[in-house]
Amino acid sequence: MTGIDDLPVRDELRGKSPYGAPQLDVPVRLNTNENPYPLPEPLVERIAERVREAARHLNRYPDRDAVELRTGLAAYLTRTAGHPVGVENVWAANGSNEVIQQLLQTFGGPGRTALGFEPSYSMHGLIARGTGTGWISGPRNEDFTVDLAAAQQAIAEHRPDVVFVTTPNNPTGNAVPASTVVALYEAAQAARPSMVVVDEAYIEFSHGGSLLPLLDGRPHLVVSRTMSKAFGAAGLRLGYLAAHPAVVDAVQLVRLPYHLSAVTQATALAALEHTDTLLGYVEQLKAERDRLVAELRAIGYDVTESDANFVQFGRFEDSHAAWREILDRGVLVRDNGVPGWLRVTAGTPAENDAFLDAVRDIKKEQS
């Protein structure tokens, strides 16, 4: 039988596995940082209306520049981040994964490198590999904060073309202070100058604010966002970025023509009309996230400070065995391969109770 290795695949893909969390059929799934709340019925109706209208024109290609959608996203950012953003500052694609891919196709590529501070979102490194960009793993402190001095040194030493800063960080949950991002930006400019991509996939869940105001006067800074988390629309596949208009022009060089389908654009526009309801769910999830942190600590676990819709907890001698024990109690969490730690997504109050019961039970058995 022919397998991958029998095909003439690129050398750097040989022996590698595709990204993916296990999709197991378990009563309580808290493993992929999804929003547990289905879209509200009035929004479902509005999507149906907008998609019906779009369907009448599916014989035509969609708006290649997604102008109406980008205008709506710019208005959302301006309203929520307290920083004026125009359509010319915003670009959208199929999930922020595609945004990141387009950025690496534009600013990375063969002979170039990207650097991220790990553990962090593993797709940054995987998309780097997929685009032929060399990947450099930068350091973090023991407590998962960014070690600024070590980070500046890594940037000066490797002179990467792209630097990723994920805030709040996945899988650890902690946010990076604005002053650190500014210092990293300055180090990256002194070294090359490079592009600095701030991945704000989880920013709506943060106790603090967005770093969008940092875009002022920093043309090499990009902030990437998604509708997968706060908007509860992971199935939609809509990510976007905010940056200097020149960055938006640059990514057009690599985007596939008509990459965002008319159905996607119509659905995302409907979701934007219901922003306030969806942000109401975010407030509930933030409260549940804070409850998870407090209760996990009360049970006796170590917990990393969280500004996201998930919580990293430990420590376990064997995190994979602990993952299994929690799964045996009907709850799926995530083993991200950070030794000693697991990650749980904030779900509904009932799901979180089921999770807390499971880990309380495990702790009891151990003592």
Ligand code: PMP
């Ligand atoms: N960035 C981070 C930090 C993430 O955790 C994720 C998804 N888990 C993404 C980007 C990609 O999200 P999407 O492609 O659904 O927008």
